[in-house]
Amino acid sequence: xxxxxxxxxxxxxxxxxxxxxxxxxxxxxxxxxxxxxxxxxxxxxxxxxxxxxxxxxxxxxxxxxxxxxxxxxxxxxxxxxxxxxxxxxxxxxxxxxxxxxxxxxxxxxxxxxxxxxxxxxxxxxxxxxxxxxxxxxxxxxxxxxxxxxxxxxxxxxxxxxxxxxxxxxxxxxxxxxxxxxxxxxxxxxxxxxxxxxxxxxxxxxxxxxxxxxx
Numbered sequence: 001x002x003x004x005x006x007x008x009x010x011x012x013x014x015x016x017x018x019x020x021x022x023x024x025x026x027x028x029x030x031x032x033x034x035x036x037x038x039x040x041x042x043x044x045x046x047x048x049x050x051x052x053x054x055x056x057x058x059x060x061x062x063x064x065x066x067x068x069x070x071x072x073x074x075x076x077x078x079x080x081x082x083x084x085x086x087x088x089x090x091x092x093x094x095x096x097x098x099x100x101x102x103x104x105x106x107x108x109x110x111x112x113x114x115x116x117x118x119x120x121x122x123x124x125x126x127x128x129x130x131x132x133x134x135x136x137x138x139x140x141x142x143x144x145x146x147x148x149x150x151x152x153x154x155x156x157x158x159x160x161x162x163x164x165x166x167x168x169x170x171x172x173x174x175x176x177x178x179x180x181x182x183x184x185x186x187x188x189x190x191x192x193x194x195x196x197x198x199x200x201x202x203x204x205x206x207x208x209x210x211x212x213x214x
Contacts, residue, residue: 008178009113012185013051013064014074016106021047021078023099024140026089029082030096031144036083043079044072045143046103050135054111054128058118097196100137100149101159105188108133108160109181112167122168129164130157133188155195158202163188 024046028039048065055063065071082089089095111132115125134150134157141148150156166184170176194200 020103021075025079025082040079044075046140047075049139050132053135101192105185108163112164126164133160159191
């Protein structure tokens with residue numbers, strides 16, 4: 001029987017997979033004239049990319065995305081759902097940004113807990129938690145040939161690192177729980193959305209140019 005911690009991890013992972021899958025599918029339909037197959041492929045890449053990168057780096061092979069059929073099913077299902085309801089999403093102009101922030105928030109938490117469970121230190125767990133959060137979106141942007149958000153938006157990797165840091169601190173001090181996971185995810189989400197709302201960024205290479213906001 002699965003432990004409560006393992007169940008929480010799976011639920012957060014699958015929820016993040018679905019949210020990022022929706023984000024990847026909607027981004028595909030907005031940026032490119034893709035058919036259903038193309039939309040589903042980009043949904044799966046966005047949903048699973050960060051977790052696959054994390055698992056490869058910690059030596060957990062094959063990655064969880066290929067060991068558990070539910071990850072692929074949820075990622076593909078999100079792509080199909082977004083494609084079928086695309087007219088609804090078109091009317092929700094901010095949906096892509098909100099879904100991206102939600103996926104970032106969920107994955108920075110699960111990525112950190114996965115790394116910690118692999119007996120990595122707190123700092124390494126924060127790094128891998130951040131990579132898990134930004135990895136799928138980065139691969140998504142590369143596939144559709146645009147500068148990755150993590151390189152052009154100052155408040156993208158930073159919110160993920162904040163959520164991952166709070167998670168790693170809780171794990172190190174042995175007070176991690178479902179409530180703490182929710183707080184860490186909410187922290188990441190709030191910082192990311194504040195950055196979008198108020199166009200907040202760290203210093204950029206060309207001060208005269210402002211990085212695009214999704």
